[in-house]
Amino acid sequence: MFQAHDTLVVKTHGRGLVLCTREVAAFVERVGATCGLLVVHIQHTSASLLVQENADPDVAGDLERFFARLVPDGDPLFRHDAEGPDDMPAHVRAALTQTQLVLPVSNGQLALGTWQGLYVYEHRHSGHRRSLWLHYLGD
Amino acid sequence: MFQAHDTLVVKTHGRGLVLCTREVAAFVERVGATCGLLVVHIQHTSASLLVQENADPDVAGDLERFFARLVPDGDPLFRHDAEGPDDMPAHVRAALTQTQLVLPVSNGQLALGTWQGLYVYEHRHSGHRRSLWLHYLGD
Amino acid sequence: MFQAHDTLVVKTHGRGLVLCTREVAAFVERVGATCGLLVVHIQHTSASLLVQENADPDVAGDLERFFARLVPDGDPLFRHDAEGPDDMPAHVRAALTQTQLVLPVSNGQLALGTWQGLYVYEHRHSGHRRSLWLHYLGD
Numbered sequence: 001m002f003q004a005h006d007t008l009v010v011k012t013h014g015r016g017l018v019l020c021t022r023e024v025a026a027f028v029e030r031v032g033a034t035c036g037l038l039v040v041h042i043q044h045t046s047a048s049l050l051v052q053e054n055a056d057p058d059v060a061g062d063l064e065r066f067f068a069r070l071v072p073d074g075d076p077l078f079r080h081d082a083e084g085p086d087d088m089p090a091h092v093r094a095a096l097t098q099t100q101l102v103l104p105v106s107n108g109q110l111a112l113g114t115w116q117g118l119y120v121y122e123h124r125h126s127g128h129r130r131s132l133w134l135h136y137l138g139d
Numbered sequence: 140m141f142q143a144h145d146t147l148v149v150k151t152h153g154r155g156l157v158l159c160t161r162e163v164a165a166f167v168e169r170v171g172a173t174c175g176l177l178v179v180h181i182q183h184t185s186a187s188l189l190v191q192e193n194a195d196p197d198v199a200g201d202l203e204r205f206f207a208r209l210v211p212d213g214d215p216l217f218r219h220d221a222e223g224p225d226d227m228p229a230h231v232r233a234a235l236t237q238t239q240l241v242l243p244v245s246n247g248q249l250a251l252g253t254w255q256g257l258y259v260y261e262h263r264h265s266g267h268r269r270s271l272w273l274h275y276l277g278d
Numbered sequence: 279m280f281q282a283h284d285t286l287v288v289k290t291h292g293r294g295l296v297l298c299t300r301e302v303a304a305f306v307e308r309v310g311a312t313c314g315l316l317v318v319h320i321q322h323t324s325a326s327l328l329v330q331e332n333a334d335p336d337v338a339g340d341l342e343r344f345f346a347r348l349v350p351d352g353d354p355l356f357r358h359d360a361e362g363p364d365d366m367p368a369h370v371r372a373a374l375t376q377t378q379l380v381l382p383v384s385n386g387q388l389a390l391g392t393w394q395g396l397y398v399y400e401h402r403h404s405g406h407r408r409s410l411w412l413h414y415l416g417d
Contacts (some may be wrong), residue, residue, distance in 0.1 A: 001140045001279045003313055003416065005384060035142055037178055037276055039315055039380050043391030045331040051238040053184040053230050058219040062227045063234060065216050070209075070348075077343050080336040088340045091331050095341060095375060097234060099329040099394075102178050102241050102380050104274035106144060111272045113182030116238075133389045135382035137315055137416065138142065138276065140279045174281055176317055176415055190377040192323040192369050197358040201366045202373060204355050209348075236373060241317050241380050243413035245283060250411045252321030255377075277281065277415065 004031035005135040012047065012122035012130055015068075015086075017060040020132070021118045024103075025110055027134050033105050036138010040101045040118070043131045046090035047122050048097040054117030067093050067123075083124075090123035097121055105138060143170035144274040151186065151261035151269055154207075154225075156199040159271070160257045163242075164249055166273050172244050175277010179240045179257070182270045185229030186261050187236040193256030206232050206262075222263075229262035236260055244277060282309035283413040290325065290400035290408055293346075293364075295338040298410070299396045302381075303388055305412050311383050314416010318379045318396070321409045324368030325400050326375040332395030345371050345401075361402075368401035375399055383416060 006027055012018050028038060042049050053059045071092045074085035081087050101118065104111040112118075120130055145166055149159050167177060181188050192198045210231045213224035220226050240257065243250040251257075259269055284305055288298050306316060320327050331337045349370045352363035359365050379396065382389040390396075398408055 005313075005382060005389075035144075037176070037274065037315070039382055041380075041382055041389060043389070043394065045329070045391070045393055050234055051184070052234060053219075056219050056221070059227070059230055062217045062219050063231060066210070066231050069216065071344070077347065078340045080331075080334050080340050082334070088337065091337055092341060092344050095328055095330060098237075098376075100380050102180075102239050104144060104178055104180055104272055106274075111144075111180060111182070111274070113184070113270070115184055116182065131391070133382055135315065135384075135389070174283075176315070176413065189373055190323070191373060192358075195358050195360070198366065198369055201356045201358050202370060205349070205370050208355065237376075241319075241378050243283060243317055243319055243411050245413075250283075250319060250321070250413070252323070252409070254323055255321065 002139060003137050008132040008134055010120045010130045013127040014125050015122055016064050017119040017121055019117050020120055024118055028105055031136055033136050034108050034139050036105050036136060038103045038105050039135045041133040042099055043133055045094055046124050047120060047130045048094040048099060049101050050097055050119045050121050051116050052119055053115055055115055086125050093123040141278060142276050147271040147273055149259045149269045152266040153264050154261055155203050156258040156260055158256050159259055163257055167244055170275055172275050173247050173278050175244050175275060177242045177244050178274045180272040181238055182272055184233055185263050186259060186269050187233040187238060188240050189236055189258045189260050190255050191258055192254050194254055225264050232262040280417060281415050286410040286412055288398045288408045291405045292403050293400055294342050295397040295399055297395050298398055302396055306383055309414055311414050312386050312417050314383050314414060316381045316383050317413045319411040320377055321411055323372055324402050325398060325408045326372040326377060327379050328375055328397045328399050329394050330397055331393055333393055364403050371401040
């Protein structure tokens with residue numbers, strides 16, 4: 001059995017999806033992973049992870065419009081607003097999506113479907129540097 | 140350490156949950172898994188995975204009615220409609236549920252609770268053949 | 279390779295988040311885990327798991343108010359109400375959050391971000407004893 005881990009920093013530019021399939025696949029290749037499991041864990045609570053459609057850029061926009069309507073900024077329901085009206089909505093959006101992904105690796109490649117991409121979903125209006133913990137376990 | 144993987148095709152018949160606990164458990168038994176981790180990854184972005192109540196069939200209907208109201212077909216919010224009014228809602232439903240499950244295996248069995256079943260959640264109105272990647276790692 | 283598993287019982291006191299980071303970390307320490315993957319699986323369908331902000335107690339209250347509005351108790355949409363008006367909403371909330379978490383362990387510690395805590399999210403109004411299956415695989 002073989003293990004490897006590293007931190008991948010993804011730069012975001014305000015709300016929305018940032019594709020990171022290539023960077024994650026590069027880690028798999030760099031450590032020489034052949035067959036095993038890759039865990040991706042985002043170390044933040046106001047950004048999250050998603051496996052989503054990677055073909056039509058409208059999908060990311062539609063997804064963002066949906067979440068903006070579902071979890072409105074500045075909702076009087078929310079008390080936690082120390083960092084602004086998008087503070088608590090960011091935590092709710094993170095709760096509704098994923099903090100972790102577990103991706104099978106086979107023949108040295110991520111076992112993703114044809115139309116699947118890995119995304120960091122930034123939920124704050126300002127850009128951030130988001131740390132992803134990558135941990136591989138396998139052969 | 141021992142690894143095994145396979146593809147499980149689950150046939151869906153339009154929107155709703157399809158129980159697949161038995162088929163996944165059969166893979167665990169077939170490969171002789173005793174103690175380890177099983178990852179189930181669905182290779183699509185308009186269907187997803189859920190661990191849900193497996194006793195009362197009303198739960199599946201209630202869940203579907205809830206998601207149909209939360210993410211309405213043909214919502215003018217959505218631009219991505221190349222495959223119809225249920226195209227983008229399917230991606231949103233997938234974002235709100237799970238693309239992957241990681242199930243502990245102990246004594247050759249999935250460590251599920253008494254009332255837990257594994258489901259493929261089809262989000263399109265038409266039936267599909269959905270590919271699940273099963274990857275076992277353990278003893 | 280080394281594996282260990284155990285059941286952690288978390289006592290809840292009605293709806294809301296119960297922090298369990300310390301109890302989960304204690305398992306990691308007790309079994310002598312150094313580097314690997316920890317799966318936490320909740321064996322229920324009316325409670326779930328979340329990685330969330332662990333600093334401001336308002337976050338838990340805001341999250342609960344959001345879910346209470348999104349999935350109203352006693353909604354006439356729901357038929358599954360054998361255990362009361364909070365029965366089906368509990369299943370929907372579980373579907374919208376997580377049944378499983380996979381946490382990297384490095385240097386004997388959970389690779390969580392500074393502000394991340396592990397929570398059991400109780401979705402029923404009454405308190406319960408919730409079973410979490412902890413499964414470690416690694417060195």
